[in-house]
Amino acid sequence: MRDGLRSVLIGAAFLMATSAIGPGFLTQTAVFTERLGPSFGFAIVISIVIDLAAQLNIWRVIAVSGRRAGDIAADVAPGLGTALAVLVGLGGLAFNVGNVAGAGLGVQVATGAPVWVGAVVSATIAIGLFLVKEAGRAMDRFSLVLGFVLVGLTLYVAVASGPPLGEAALRSVMPESIDILSIVTIVGGTVGGYITFAGAHRLVDAGVRGTDRLADVTRSAVLAIGIASLMRIVLFLAALGVVSRGLALDPANPPASVFRHATGEIGYRLFGVVMWSAAITSVVGAAYTSVSFLRGLHHTLETHWQRVVIVFMALSTVIFLLIGQPVRTLVLVGALNGLILPLALATMLVAAHRRSVVGDYRHPRALTVLGAVVALAMAAASAWVLWRDLPKLLR
Numbered sequence: 001m002r003d004g005l006r007s008v009l010i011g012a013a014f015l016m017a018t019s020a021i022g023p024g025f026l027t028q029t030a031v032f033t034e035r036l037g038p039s040f041g042f043a044i045v046i047s048i049v050i051d052l053a054a055q056l057n058i059w060r061v062i063a064v065s066g067r068r069a070g071d072i073a074a075d076v077a078p079g080l081g082t083a084l085a086v087l088v089g090l091g092g093l094a095f096n097v098g099n100v101a102g103a104g105l106g107v108q109v110a111t112g113a114p115v116w117v118g119a120v121v122s123a124t125i126a127i128g129l130f131l132v133k134e135a136g137r138a139m140d141r142f143s144l145v146l147g148f149v150l151v152g153l154t155l156y157v158a159v160a161s162g163p164p165l166g167e168a169a170l171r172s173v174m175p176e177s178i179d180i181l182s183i184v185t186i187v188g189g190t191v192g193g194y195i196t197f198a199g200a201h202r203l204v205d206a207g208v209r210g211t212d213r214l215a216d217v218t219r220s221a222v223l224a225i226g227i228a229s230l231m232r233i234v235l236f237l238a239a240l241g242v243v244s245r246g247l248a249l250d251p252a253n254p255p256a257s258v259f260r261h262a263t264g265e266i267g268y269r270l271f272g273v274v275m276w277s278a279a280i281t282s283v284v285g286a287a288y289t290s291v292s293f294l295r296g297l298h299h300t301l302e303t304h305w306q307r308v309v310i311v312f313m314a315l316s317t318v319i320f321l322l323i324g325q326p327v328r329t330l331v332l333v334g335a336l337n338g339l340i341l342p343l344a345l346a347t348m349l350v351a352a353h354r355r356s357v358v359g360d361y362r363h364p365r366a367l368t369v370l371g372a373v374v375a376l377a378m379a380a381a382s383a384w385v386l387w388r389d390l391p392k393l394l395r
Contacts, residue, residue, distance in 0.1 A: 008206045009220040011140025015056075016199030017227035019285025020190045021150055021278045023102030028189055029232055030184045030254035033239035038164065039189045040236060041172030041223075043182040047190065048229045050183075050374050054191045055221045057363075057371040059346045062200040064361045066209035069197050070293045073347045075357055080347060085293040085341055092194045092290030096316035099286060101324070102279030108336045109256065110272025115345040116321060122276065123317040125282045130306045131365050136206060139284060146225060149299040153274050161241025161262035168240055184381040190228050192341045194289040199224050201292040222344050238262060287312045342379035345371055 032040050058069070065072055070088075074081025099121050107118025129138045202210070203217060233362075235255070242261040243249065250257035259271035291309045295302045350369050352363035 005208065007137075007140065007218055008203065008208055009323065010223070012136075012188070012199035012202040012208075013146060013220045013223035013227060014143040014197065014286055014354060015139065015288075016203050016224040017231070018147050018150070018278070018281035019289065020195045020200045020228045020282075021147075021231050022097075022282035022320040023105075023133075023275065023279050024101055025189050025232070026187055026235065026255040026278055027253075027264075028276065030239045030249055030258050032179070032186070034243050034249050036175075036177060036179055036182060037243065038101070038167045038171035039175035040182065040240075041168050041176035041233075042187065043179060044229070044232055044236060045172050046183050047186045047232075048225065050187050050224045050377075051191045051229070053367070053370040053374045054187075054341060055196055055225055056218065057345060057352070057367050058196055058348045059217050059221040060214060060363070060367070061352045061358065062197075062204060062213055063209050063213060064358045065351070066204060067357075067392065068201050068204060068292055068296060069344060069348070070191065070296045071376045072351045072357055073344075075102075075157050075354070076297070076347050076350050079175060081296060083345060084347070085297055087343075088194045088197075088293045089290045091340065092286045093312065093316060093319075095193070096290075096313070097285055097319050098288045099279050100313075100317050100320045101280040102124070103276055103283060104320075106272045106274070106276025106279055106366070108272070109275060110269055117214045118276070119320055122280050123283070123313055124225070126280055126287070126313050127310050129284060135306050135309075136202065139288065140202075142284065143281055146281050148280075150274055151227070151231050154231065154238060156227050157259050157262045157267055157270065158238035158241065159261050161238050163237040163241035164244050167239070167244075168237060172306065180381065186232070187378065188341065188382075190225070190232075193310075194286055194293075194340075195241050196344070197292070198285045198289040201289060205292070226239045235272060283313060283316070284328045289318070339379070339382045342375040342382065343380075345375040349375065 012127070030045065034328075036043070061072065062069060069082045070085045073084045097216075100123055101115070104115035104117070104119030104124035106113045107113050107122065109119075129135060129142055132138050162335075199220060199352070200217075205221065208216060235258075239255075240259045242258050245261075247261050249261075256268060256271045259267035262272065287309045291305055291312055292299075292307065295305050301308055349368055353356040353370065
């Protein structure tokens with residue numbers, strides 16, 4: 001495999017993975033570990049299977065067609081491409097406000113600087129990636145380096161916390177309790193909204209497309225889920241080591257207390273680095289992927305996409321500076337964002353069997369069945385969450 005192609009495939013995998021590993025990812029993992037203990041390992045195992053089913057279906061269809069998801073959706077049904085672009089764009093913008101806030105918080109924890117200063121500096125760094133000529137390559141390297149930082153530092157804390165590995169392994173296949181909400185939540189946090197498209201769109205933009213590239217695309221997709229899942233498992237073990245000793249996590253910042261309990265004050269500072277790395281890579285991934293959907297709406301957006309990405313990140317930062325994290329909006333959009341995965345996955349499954357989209361390519365029947373099951377299950381779960389919680393969010 002040529003070095004250039006290998007770099008793109010690895011970069012796309014890390015872009016998707018680090019887009020998933022944001023502030024919400026860290027918090028969800030710590031909270032559910034404290035609530036479920038070793039049995040949370042079962043939720044992680046199930047979520048990995050679901051994530052792979054969604055990811056492989058979507059990435060393969062996008063690669064074979066050589067087009068972005070919004071353009072494919074427009075061929076499946078009139079107006080569907082625009083609807084998907086608007087949903088992903090608005091959801092990505094709302095979550096990016098939280099990502100900018102998370103980056104600012106990470107800087108504050110690591111250095112003591114005010115949150116707003118950390119947010120502005122972080123946004124400036126992210127914007128700088130898209131001012132260079134080879135923005136895609138810069139983004140790949142940035143995600144790769146910080147991906148290693150995320151996993152490496154968290155692995156150190158996991159070892160220091162001394163988790164009960166035998167119990168974790170046992171309960172990952174024989175749980176004492178099963179929490180459906182935890183599965184839905186972490187699936188949405190790994191492949192929900194814009195996240196699952198980040199790597200696939202990066203590959204298409206880099207020219208990795210067509211049936212002859214399917215093996216490469218599949219490896220990249222599996223690597224992406226593998227990286228995100230590895231981070232989830234390592235953080236789970238770090239938190240499990242803490243809670244298994246009877247220590248309580250701080251409800252105001254559960255993942256930070258995991259690091260502090262495990263390795264003291266230095267752990268708290270390390271958490272600042274982890275939080276910043278997770279947040280700023282999510283800022284980049286959310287902006288790039290959201291704009292990749294919007295690019296199909298008008299030729300001007302396609303021509304000047306790097307500038308649009310910069311505006312997207314700048315707008316996220318300005319919103320944070322003016323009104324802080326709009327918590328109710330973030331929660332509401334998060335619930336609505338849960339509907340994007342089943343909608344997008346169902347669209348890709350239909351497209352996978354349209355000759356006008358994929359030509360003579362024949363999509364594996366097993367992937368189609370798995371994808372359909374995931375789409376239906378996630379749609380039902382998301383609808384249930386909205387029905388249960390939407391009235392509370394609108395009050």
